[in-house]
Amino acid sequence: MMKTTIVGAGYAGLNTYYTLGREAEIISDRDYFIFYTAYLRNLLNLEKNRYTSNLRFVRKTTIKDFDLKGKWIKTKEGTEINAENLVLAVGCDRNEQINFIRKLLEKEKISLSIENEEEYLAIQLAFYLRKIGKDVSYCGNMLSSLGEKVSNAIIESMNNKKIKIMENCEDILPPCKPPHPFEFFPVNEFLQYKGVYIIGDLIKGFPKVGELAMRTGIYVGKRIRKNLNLPFKPVFINIIDSGDYAIHIRSDKLWGGNYESVKKSRLRAFMKRFIEKYYVYRKGKMGILYYL
DSSP states (O other): OOOEEEEOSSHHHHHHHTTTTTTTTTEESOOOEOOOOHHHHHHSSOOOOOOOOEOOEEEEEEEEEETTTTTTEEESSSSSSEEEEEEEOOBBHHHHHHHHHHHHHTTTTEEESSSSTTTTHHHHHHHHHHTTTTTEEEEOTGGGGOHHHHHHHHHHHHHHOOEEEEESSEEEOOBBOOOOTTTBBBOOSSSTTEEEEEGGGGBBSSSOOHHHHHHHHHHHHHHHHHHOOOOOOEEEEEEEOOOSSSSEEEEEEGGOOOOEEEEHHHHHHHHHHHHHHHHHHHTTTTTGGGGG
């Protein structure tokens, strides 16, 4: 029996793998890493930079079945894989979102909204669409769950960029969905559900933010390697590019905390570009950015 099997080669799964010193196997239906923040800018023709990295250490196959209590997965070839530590990090299926964004590019007037915890993505998309010359309206909570400073900064920036704030919108960004045969799972303070580690986008109710997903992966890697018994402390960290400056958000208020920080500057827009290149070059490894 393999001690640790990680299913998924995205932000969360890769950082569990790297934290364990590669003393684990990682299984995924793709043998490359994709950094969606950079991919979105390519999709909108804002720039044409590389957004994927090959992963030669990944065992490429598709998972057809799994059992949390038994801690096993079954591949499309019929192979059953058991593990002492099973880590599910399969991320989100964003194909529906991508197709939706492609259709938005055909419109000149866009009224955008979203109805789940990915509002940060809809807000970033609104700014990008405005940057490429679209007439954009936005409906949403302005990330108010992260604090008043955050929502005020978003509103101010939308007003500056002439993005109209409305109550009703027609273009509803679809949510990302768990890949078959998985679902979004609730987790305890140690990121477990029925004895299995659930990390990254697969955690029910967590924002689907790459930075947060990486931290869940590092946490689980440390917990397995060092028998860490401290609970995971989630924090929302994201940089939203408004066009010429960026809004750097940090907050734990979504989980009942009191921390909230908002910083705006042109430097942070350059930081966002650097981060995109950094993660593609590092094949998804968080490294020193964990401490930023």
